[in-house]
Each structure stands twice: as structure tokens, then as C-alpha cells.
Amino acid sequence: MIQYLRDHPDDVWQWFLAHVWLSVLPVLIGLLIALPIGWLASRFRWTYAPITNLAGVLYTIPSVALFIIMPSIIHTKILSPINVVVALTVYSVALLVRVVADGLSSVPVDVRAAATAMGFKGFGRFFKVELPIAVPVITAGVRVAMVSNVSLVSAAALIGVAQLGSLFTEGFSLQMTSTVLLGILLCLLLALTLDLLILTLNRWLTPWQRAVVSR
Amino acid sequence: MNGVGAFLTNSAHWTGEDGIPHRLLQHLGYSFGALLFVVLIGLPLGLFIGHTGKGAFAIAGTANALRAVPTFGLLVYVVIALSGALPGNLSYLGPSLLVLVVLGIPAVLSNTYAGVQSVDPAARDAARGMGMTPSQVLWRVEVPNALPLILSGIRNAILQIVATATIAAYVSLGGLGRFILDGLAQRDYPQMAAGALLVSALAVALDLLMAGVQRLVVSRGITGRYARVPLDQRSEPTLTAV
Numbered sequence: 001m002i003q004y005l006r007d008h009p010d011d012v013w014q015w016f017l018a019h020v021w022l023s024v025l026p027v028l029i030g031l032l033i034a035l036p037i038g039w040l041a042s043r044f045r046w047t048y049a050p051i052t053n054l055a056g057v058l059y060t061i062p063s064v065a066l067f068i069i070m071p072s073i074i075h076t077k078i079l080s081p082i083n084v085v086v087a088l089t090v091y092s093v094a095l096l097v098r099v100v101a102d103g104l105s106s107v108p109v110d111v112r113a114a115a116t117a118m119g120f121k122g123f124g125r126f127f128k129v130e131l132p133i134a135v136p137v138i139t140a141g142v143r144v145a146m147v148s149n150v151s152l153v154s155a156a157a158l159i160g161v162a163q164l165g166s167l168f169t170e171g172f173s174l175q176m177t178s179t180v181l182l183g184i185l186l187c188l189l190l191a192l193t194l195d196l197l198i199l200t201l202n203r204w205l206t207p208w209q210r211a212v213v214s215r
Numbered sequence: 216m217n218g219v220g221a222f223l224t225n226s227a228h229w230t231g232e233d234g235i236p237h238r239l240l241q242h243l244g245y246s247f248g249a250l251l252f253v254v255l256i257g258l259p260l261g262l263f264i265g266h267t268g269k270g271a272f273a274i275a276g277t278a279n280a281l282r283a284v285p286t287f288g289l290l291v292y293v294v295i296a297l298s299g300a301l302p303g304n305l306s307y308l309g310p311s312l313l314v315l316v317v318l319g320i321p322a323v324l325s326n327t328y329a330g331v332q333s334v335d336p337a338a339r340d341a342a343r344g345m346g347m348t349p350s351q352v353l354w355r356v357e358v359p360n361a362l363p364l365i366l367s368g369i370r371n372a373i374l375q376i377v378a379t380a381t382i383a384a385y386v387s388l389g390g391l392g393r394f395i396l397d398g399l400a401q402r403d404y405p406q407m408a409a410g411a412l413l414v415s416a417l418a419v420a421l422d423l424l425m426a427g428v429q430r431l432v433v434s435r436g437i438t439g440r441y442a443r444v445p446l447d448q449r450s451e452p453t454l455t456a457v
Contacts, residue, residue: 062378065411154285191283
């Protein structure tokens with residue numbers, strides 16, 4: 001395992017970096033798209049069922065299938081990493097829409113009323129009161145999306161997109177378990193690091209949760 | 216997408232070893248074979264842990280950690296590690312099925328546990344107070360109440376297994392994933408896309424089927440879907456929310 005790392009440090013580093021942006025970018029774009037849709041689903045309750053049902057069906061489609069169908073929808077090359085980013089963005093949106101909607105709906109009515117009474121309205125109330133209160137719920141969804149993305153990205157090695165999953169295809173053609181193990185461990189390391197990063201961000205965004213606990 | 220339509224409507228692709236029906240049956244065979252073991256292992260274990268509360272700490276951690284394990288990597292690793300150790304046909308089928316089972320168990324196990332765990336303690340106490348034995352409490356109160364979560368765990372496991380069985384074509388398993396990998400090897404995009412569409416359709420169809428099953432077997436007392444019969448015409452006393 002160490003041997004492979006010593007022999008191909010540049011390859012492994014390149015694959016690691018590719019894996020990072022292939023897993024992180026879809027979650028970020030996905031969250032940006034899911035916020036307005038989730039808001040819509042929580043603001044107008046009749047849209048909740050159709051939106052979450054559609055999201056559920058999208059989430060049902062196996063990721064590898066989505067990687068392959070993408071080129072015929074967005075007219076990219078079959079081996080382009082953009083397919084992976086777009087497919088996983090669709091996944092992240094499908095997962096996060098429901099989470100955002102539920103998070104926003106969990107804001108207590110009297111909190112919203114108090115904010116309105118204090119003069120918050122429209123966008124201001126959304127960004128300064130409702131969204132921050134929904135952060136912990138949304139964080140939980142983002143963690144699931146991020147960690148499962150790290151795993152899903154590696155399957156893109158099947159269709160020739162280079163990232164840590166390339167260690168699996170490489171290991172299979174060489175029949176070397178150690179190479180595969182290196183890939184698995186690096187994936188786990190990346191997933192764990194990203195998860196800790198999100199937790200730290202959540203802590204920083206919700207100082208009031210600490211205040212309550214430490215009292 | 217024109218090429219895909221041509222691939223799917225070509226009658227040559229609907230017969231023989233590498234025809235669509237045979238590949239579909241293979242895919243279903245692997246999936247249900249794996250699901251059988253997943254349910255046989257995950258369900259009793261989840262019921263036991265949920266009912267007794269023993270070993271609950273182990274569940275939350277493992278289910279989350281397993282989500283981070285790259286499916287594809289695990290598959291390749293197990294196949295390389297075990298393929299030499301098994302005889303004949305088993306050498307490539309066995310390891311893949313093992314991985315399908317391992318990946319499916321957490322969904323069923325953790326949902327079954329969570330379902331039993333979240334049964335209203337008052338309902339459990341009432342059952343005990345009525346003189347039910349522990350096994351009656353489990354089968355007549357806890358399981359029916361946990362059924363929605365148990366079934367959605369099985370749904371998740373099915374999706375996970377169908378998706379992973381697709382990837383398993385890479386390590387020489389049959390099934391619909393073959394179209395994707397053979398298409399890739401032959402630079403035949405229509406074949407790949409046809410495989411991808413078939414797998415997607417299979418996943419969506421199985422999920423809808425399970426949604427139907429869920430609607431049929433879950434007690435209406437839990438889902439709250441009652442027939443609209445006026446109160447005074449009902450034969451049985453109605454149960455208000457506990």
C-alpha cells in the first residue's frame with residue numbers, strides 16, 4: 001500500500017484533489033438550488049408533496065446510470081467529469097430539498113411572529129431569522145449528502161473519470177488488494193475530514209446552541 | 216437518444232444470453248438473492264436490539280461509518296481477496312453477493328431498530344398491562360407499529376442492492392450492468408445508455424412496487440387512512456391517537 005503511494009505520489013495526489021472537488025462542488029451547488037425550492041415547499045404547503053415525491057424518484061435512480069444518461073441530456077462528452085458533477089448535483093438537490101423544507105417548517109410560529117413584530121420582513125426575516133434556525137436540520141442533510149457523495153464519486157472510475165476510484169480499477173487490473181485498500185482508506189479519510197469540516201461550520205453558524213448547553 | 220431507441224427496439228437484443236430479458240432476470244436474481252439474506256440477518260437482529268435495547272450503541276456508529284465506505288472499492292477489494300479461495304462459479308458470484316448483502320444490512324437493521332425503539336412507550340406498557348407475554352408485545356404491538364419504518368428500510372436496501380449489482384458487472388457479474396460496461400468497452404454509447412435507462416427503470420419500478428406493498432400491509436390505524444364512513448355507521452369502535 002505504502003509502496004504504491006511511494007511509486008505514484010503525483011497520480012495519487014491528483015486523484016485525491018479531483019475527488020475533493022468532484023464530491024464537494026455538487027453539494028455546494030445542490031444546496032444553493034435546494035434552498036429556494038425547499039423554501040417554496042415549506043411556504044406553499046401544497047407544493048410539498050409533489051416536490052418531495054419528484055425528489056424521491058430522482059434519488060431512486062442509481063448514480064452510475066445517471067452518470068451515463070447525463071451526456072445525452074446536457075450534450076457533454078461521455079468521459080467528461082462534468083457529467084459526474086451534474087449527476088451528483090441532481091442527487092444532492094433531491095436529498096436536500098426535503099431537508100431544507102423540513103428545516104424551515106421546524107421554525108416555531110411564535111419565533112417567526114416575534115421576528116415580524118421586531119420589524120423583520122421578507123428576505124431579511126428569511127436570512128436573519130428563519131434560515132439560521134433551520135441550520136442544524138440542514139446540516140444533518142448536508143452531512144449525509146457529502147459523505148455519500150465521496151463514495152458515489154469513486155464509482156465514476158468505471159466510466160473513466162480519474163479520481164481515487166481509479167485506485168480501484170488500477171488495483172483490479174493488477175489484482176492487488178493493497179492498491180484498492182489505499183483507495184478505500186483515502187476515501188474514508190476524505191469523508192471523515194469533510195464531515196468534521198461541516199460540523200465545525202455548523203458550530204460556528206449556531207453559537208446559540210453552545211450558549212444553551214454551557215449554561 | 217435516437218441510438219438508444221434503436222438499441223432497445225432491435226429484436227436481436229431481446230433474445231439469448233446477452234439479451235435484455237436474460238440480463239434483467241440475472242439482475243433480479245442477484246438482487247433478491249442478496250435481499251433474502253439481508254432480511255434474514257437484519258430483521259431479527261434489529262427486532263432483538265430494538266426490543267431488548269442490548270447493543271444499541273453499536274448500531275448508530277456502524278450504519279453511519281458504512282455510508283462512507285466506497286461501495287465500488289469494497290466490491291473490488293472483496294472480489295480480489297476472495298476469488299482465489301472459492302471453487303468454480305462461486306469464485307466470482309460469491310464475493311459480489313457477499314458485498315451486496317453487507318451493504319444492504321445496515322438499512323434494514325437500523326430502520327428496524329429505530330422502528331421498534333420509537334414505539335410509544337404507553338402502547339407498550341398497555342400491552343404489558345393487558346397481560347401480553349414479551350413475544351406477544353413484540354409481534355402484536357411493536358412490529359405492527361414499526362412496520363412503516365421496517366418497510367422503508369427494506370426499500371432503501373433494495374435500491375442500494377440494485378445499484379451495487381450494476382457496478383458489480385465490472386467484476387464480471389452479469390445483469391443489466393453488462394450493457395453499461397460492454398458498451399463502454401465497445402465504444403457503443405447507445406448500448407450504455409440503454410443499460411443505464413433499464414437499470415433506472417428497474418429501480419423506480421421496484422420502489423413503486425414496495426410503496427404499494429407498504430400501503431397494503433401497514434395498518435390503517437398507523438397511517439390514519441380511514442375509509443370515509445360516518446361515525447355512527449362504523450361497526451368497530453375507532454381508536455383515537457394514542
